Amino acid sequence: MEGSSSSSSSSSPSSAIFYDFLDRMRNPASLDLVRSIKSFIVSFSFYAANPENDGKRVQEFFTTMEDSIRDHPLWAGATDQEVESAMEGLEKYVMTKLFSRTFSSFPEDAKTDLEVSQKIHLLQTFLKPEHLDIPLVLRNEASWLLAEKELQKINAFKSPREKLLCIMNCCKVINNLLLNASMSENHVLAGADDFLPVLIYVTIKANPPQLHSNLKFIQLYRRQAKLVSEAAYYLTNLVSAKTFISELNAKSLSIDEIEFEESMQAARLTNEETQKEATPSPEEMTSSQGHADPGPSARLHDKEARGASNYPYMDKEAGDLTIGDVERLLSVYKEVVTKYTGLCTAFRQLSFSRIENHVTTLEDRNVLLPVSKETGTNSDQRDGE
Amino acid sequence: MGCSSSLPDRSSGRLVGPNGENGGASDAKNLRVKLVLLGDSGVGKSCIVLRFVRGQFDPTSKVTVGASFLSQTIALQDSTTVKFEIWDTAGQERYAALAPLYYRGAAVAVIVYDITSPDTFNKAQYWVKELQKHGTPDIVLALVGNKADLHEKREVSVQDGMDYAEKNGMFFIETSAKTADNINQLFEEIAKRLPRPAPPSSSQNP
Numbered sequence: 249m250e251g252s253s254s255s256s257s258s259s260s261p262s263s264a265i266f267y268d269f270l271d272r273m274r275n276p277a278s279l280d281l282v283r284s285i286k287s288f289i290v291s292f293s294f295y296a297a298n299p300e301n302d303g304k305r306v307q308e309f310f311t312t313m314e315d316s317i318r319d320h321p322l323w324a325g326a327t328d329q330e331v332e333s334a335m336e337g338l339e340k341y342v343m344t345k346l347f348s349r350t351f352s353s354f355p356e357d358a359k360t361d362l363e364v365s366q367k368i369h370l371l372q373t374f375l376k377p378e379h380l381d382i383p384l385v386l387r388n389e390a391s392w393l394l395a396e397k398e399l400q401k402i403n404a405f406k407s408p409r410e411k412l413l414c415i416m417n418c419c420k421v422i423n424n425l426l427l428n429a430s431m432s433e434n435h436v437l438a439g440a441d442d443f444l445p446v447l448i449y450v451t452i453k454a455n456p457p458q459l460h461s462n463l464k465f466i467q468l469y470r471r472q473a474k475l476v477s478e479a480a481y482y483l484t485n486l487v488s489a490k491t492f493i494s495e496l497n498a499k500s501l502s503i504d505e506i507e508f509e510e511s512m513q514a515a516r517l518t519n520e521e522t523q524k525e526a527t528p529s530p531e532e533m534t535s536s537q538g539h540a541d542p543g544p545s546a547r548l549h550d551k552e553a554r555g556a557s558n559y560p561y562m563d564k565e566a567g568d569l570t571i572g573d574v575e576r577l578l579s580v581y582k583e584v585v586t587k588y589t590g591l592c593t594a595f596r597q598l599s600f601s602r603i604e605n606h607v608t609t610l611e612d613r614n615v616l617l618p619v620s621k622e623t624g625t626n627s628d629q630r631d632g633e
Numbered sequence: 634m635g636c637s638s639s640l641p642d643r644s645s646g647r648l649v650g651p652n653g654e655n656g657g658a659s660d661a662k663n664l665r666v667k668l669v670l671l672g673d674s675g676v677g678k679s680c681i682v683l684r685f686v687r688g689q690f691d692p693t694s695k696v697t698v699g700a701s702f703l704s705q706t707i708a709l710q711d712s713t714t715v716k717f718e719i720w721d722t723a724g725q726e727r728y729a730a731l732a733p734l735y736y737r738g739a740a741v742a743v744i745v746y747d748i749t750s751p752d753t754f755n756k757a758q759y760w761v762k763e764l765q766k767h768g769t770p771d772i773v774l775a776l777v778g779n780k781a782d783l784h785e786k787r788e789v790s791v792q793d794g795m796d797y798a799e800k801n802g803m804f805f806i807e808t809s810a811k812t813a814d815n816i817n818q819l820f821e822e823i824a825k826r827l828p829r830p831a832p833p834s835s836s837q838n839p
Contacts, residue, residue, distance in 0.1 A: 381725070426700035439679030440670075440721035443701040444728060477718050481702040484720075488731045500727050 262336070262410060269337020277322045284313065285338070289345045297353055303468030306342065306350075310471050313338055335471065340407035343469050347406045350469060352461030360460040363562070364494055368455045371496070373518065374511040375452055379501040380445040385433040388425055392446075395421040396454035403457045408470035411462055412479060419482040422446050448489045463487050661830050664715045668823070669736045671760045672745035673753040674724035677779040680810035681745065682719050685820055688813060707824060715824040717741075732760075733767060741773045741823055746794075748778045748807065749786040754793070761801055773826050774803040777819060782809040 273282055288309050295301070317323050317334050326334075343350065352358055377387050398418035405411050422443060430437035456462070466483060467475070475483070492500065498508035561569075561577060569577070670678045679701070686705045701721040708714050722728070722735045736742055742764050746757040757776060764774060776798040778789060791807060798805030804822055808815040 423700045430700075437679055437683060437700060438674070439682070440701040440723045441674040441679070441725060443721075444723035444731075445725075477704065478699070478702050481718075481720055484734050485701075488728075488734050491731060491734070492728065495730070 262340075262407075262413075265333045266337050266340055269334055269341065272322060272334065273341075275322060278320070281313070281316060281320065281322075284316065285342065289342065292346055292349055297349055299350075299354060299357075299464070299468060302346075302350055306346070306469055307472055309342070310335065310339065336409055339409060339469075339471055343408055344406045351406075351465050352458055357461045357464065360494075361458045364459050364490060365455055365457075367493060367496070368452050369519065370512055370515040371452050371493070372455065373515040375449070375501075377449055379503050380449055381502055382445050382449060383429075383435060383442065385429045385435045386425060386442060386446055391421055391425040392450050392453060395419075395425075395447075395450045399451065399454040399456040402462050408466045409474070412466050412470055412475075412483060415466075415486050416479060416482050418450065419443075419447065419485065422450065444485060444488065447485055448492055451486070451489045452493065459486075459490055463490060662713045664713065664824075664827060664830075666715055666717050666741055666827060667720065667739045668717050668741040668743060669720045669722060669739040670743050670745065671722055671732065671736070671757075671764075672724055672777075673747070673750075673756045676724065676745045676747040676750075676753050677810045678724065678743075678745045679721055681743075681777065681779060681808060681816060681819070682721065684810045684813050684816045686719075688816060705820075707820060709821070709824055715827065717820065717823075732763070736764060736768055736772075739769060739772060740827065741775070742768060743775045743777055743819070743823070745777045745779050746789065747780050748789045748794075749780055749783050751788050754778075754789045758797065761797075761803065765801070771828055773823060773828075774801070775819065775823055776801075776803045776805045778805075778807040779810060781807040781814060782812050 272278055273285075292302070292305075314331070314335055317338075318326075318331055323331060323334065352361065395418045398414050398421060402411050402414040405414070425446070426437065426442055429435040451459070463483070463486060467487075470479075498505040501508065561573070561580065670682065672678050682703050686703045703719045703721075704716060705719070706714050706716040720735050720739070722732055742760075744757045744760045744764075746753040748754075761774065761776070764772060768774075776794060778791070778794045794807065795805050804826060806815050806819050806822065808819055810816065
């Protein structure tokens, strides 16, 4: 079950692709391309950020650049694969430069990330494979753990391609589990009927950082020509898993409704109590596999906002609200802000004393502000200047 | 000089481009098609596809066998090829609301029921209605009654399936993933019904 070449351009290591791209860009002959790229990046600061527009502009730029590269003397006689590599390098370069502008740069995105992550956190306390009717033969902790780790790596990368690869890898681990079960355990291969529940369960166990923002980022900024076939399918599955989790209630699971409500409530209370213990749990340490710390902000989100979900307006849409709600809404808002500010202060003090080495990046970062992360893996990208 | 002009065949691969989700054609002779599979869990959606993918024998074709995503290319008599990219969906009721994420942009929807289970036939009709409302406008719909080998347990008559499909302008076939009956026919029929892009004579797509 190898990835088809059409969907995963993983044939050469991404760093090699990227360095090759940078090398070619250093060649004086590519000055015109470099100019186009730089002026495109600069042009972004002239416009107000708008995710859909930004996505469209970046995609159009990629298309234009692909034509330019194909016609460029530096790529004369180049194979499709070489042009493809250049495009992967370009995507990585441009999106790294535009990362803070394009990734989770809207308050709503940060808010959705927080909601999803919080909901997952509550579910983690009681959700069992049987609640999703996952067959026994597919309950393989070792496989699941591998899949979780792939998902948790997602913030270690800034390029849409590499983020997407984390998702693909996670899905491939699950795929292999399903295929193995069908061969060795005589479990009839049930395709998506088995795949999606396992992916949902793995996603809940992993609680990947900034899940919503990562998915949106890939959908908007991965080159559209590459967002097809198997890659598109697996991305859709994770979007699907996220949607399922966001809308999950007792009826979505094989669980008694009262048991569900009680478990959620108990989880909320536990969260409020453990809030003071700011030490990240092992599941939240996403910096395994030798990658640089992918996202302290994601963990921070979790910590700071726990307990906010028992506020009455969390499940409401704008259309549900009436004028009469304003007063209540304002008082709840003030309460939340007060608690939040207090918690931030407390957390920061605690963090300083307990996990000094983690704190440097947390600081005054507000969950509603765009989060820009500099990770060690990306330091090379500045070489492109 | 551009590679695109010297290598028309390859560069056309790019034309799948800007929105590859439309089940769009690579070129007039080699179609690439997004096919979504819908139907209750347990009706044998995946088995049909596995039969199809494993049953084909063409050493040159590239087969992707995953547990839920599969692709397979078939050659038609008019020397065109069709590459099916098959998107399986979870059939359990609790995932029904997620289906639009999968069938968006699909060129073909294969809706499967189990001839021994009227419930799954009802569910199939639900999917037909939903796709008529929200599917890609010129989507090719196929209604498939699977497990046709289980004669004694049949509860949905061939006539019922046929009538329903005819009323809704769909292609209908009964299959057995177990005996491989009609599996290839299903995909060949679909391939024939696909809207073709501009004829090869008009050299470039707009």
